[in-house]
Amino acid sequence: MGRPEGPIAETGPARRTLALWLRSQRESASLSYEGLAARTTYSPDTMRRAASGQRIPTLKVLVAFAEACGADLQVAEGLWKSARRELSGPHREYHIAYVIDFPDLHDAMQSLYRHAGSPSYSELDRRAGGNGRLAKSTLSRFFAKKSVPSKDFTLAFAVACGVRGEKLELWEVAWLRAAGRRASERRERIAKQERGKRLRRKRARVNFRIIARCVGCHRHEVLEVQDPAEIFWCSSCEKGKIPLMR
Numbered sequence: 001m002g003r004p005e006g007p008i009a010e011t012g013p014a015r016r017t018l019a020l021w022l023r024s025q026r027e028s029a030s031l032s033y034e035g036l037a038a039r040t041t042y043s044p045d046t047m048r049r050a051a052s053g054q055r056i057p058t059l060k061v062l063v064a065f066a067e068a069c070g071a072d073l074q075v076a077e078g079l080w081k082s083a084r085r086e087l088s089g090p091h092r093e094y095h096i097a098y099v100i101d102f103p104d105l106h107d108a109m110q111s112l113y114r115h116a117g118s119p120s121y122s123e124l125d126r127r128a129g130g131n132g133r134l135a136k137s138t139l140s141r142f143f144a145k146k147s148v149p150s151k152d153f154t155l156a157f158a159v160a161c162g163v164r165g166e167k168l169e170l171w172e173v174a175w176l177r178a179a180g181r182r183a184s185e186r187r188e189r190i191a192k193q194e195r196g197k198r199l200r201r202k203r204a205r206v207n208f209r210i211i212a213r214c215v216g217c218h219r220h221e222v223l224e225v226q227d228p229a230e231i232f233w234c235s236s237c238e239k240g241k242i243p244l245m246r
Contacts (some may be wrong), residue, residue: 008053014086018079019053025069039068056083081117099174101181102148109157116161127160134160151175
């Protein structure tokens with residue numbers, strides 16, 4: 001006979017609900033924690049901690065617990081996601097339809113990740129099909145906001161977080177919208193740089209206002225020139241002019 005069930009730890013309502021549901025499923029299946037362990041690859045202590053409310057079990061442990069009790073896996077995962085969202089704290093929800101640039105897309109992906117229960121990096125990669133499609137290093141750079149997600153990464157990430165069908169198309173459209181905004185901003189930045197270069201070149205071409213004297217007829221005229229050291233002759237002499245003074 002197993003040791004008596006301890007009280008559920010003081011925790012948030014979602015985590016407490018998950019712990020109560022796991023305990024009720026174990027009791028409905030008339031199983032001790034030792035009996036649960038015999039039906040899984042985990043120890044009795046692992047099964048007991050999963051229903052203690054002290055911490056949220058991993059998704060693998062949760063699935064093993066629910067399967068051993070014959071419980072509904074969708075209900076189990078839904079409760080697990082709620083508990084994980086509660087653990088991550090309050091956050092703003094971002095709807096994919098309102099994404100206009102990559103910062104918006106990043107926030108939407110973060111929100112989707114939390115809504116999916118914040119699974120581990122290895123779990124994300126497994127759900128995306130494996131083979132490093134969502135490599136740990138790539139995920140780390142993304143969550144640290146050190147990289148811009150590619151379209152393939154964005155769609156694989158959405159699939160790993162449970163997005164399917166027509167909703168997945170919304171994520172592709174959102175990425176294209178963000179990529180278009182980024183390209184537009186880059187064009188504007190290049191155009192601004194070119195305008196600055198032209199302005200600097202124009203400012204470099206400063207004209208001097210001088211009184212010039214024709215070498216041929218010695219008549220004086222007021223001119224604007226770039227090089228006051230040039231020799232000038234008037235149009236009548238058809239030879240240019242020479243500066244007299246600035």
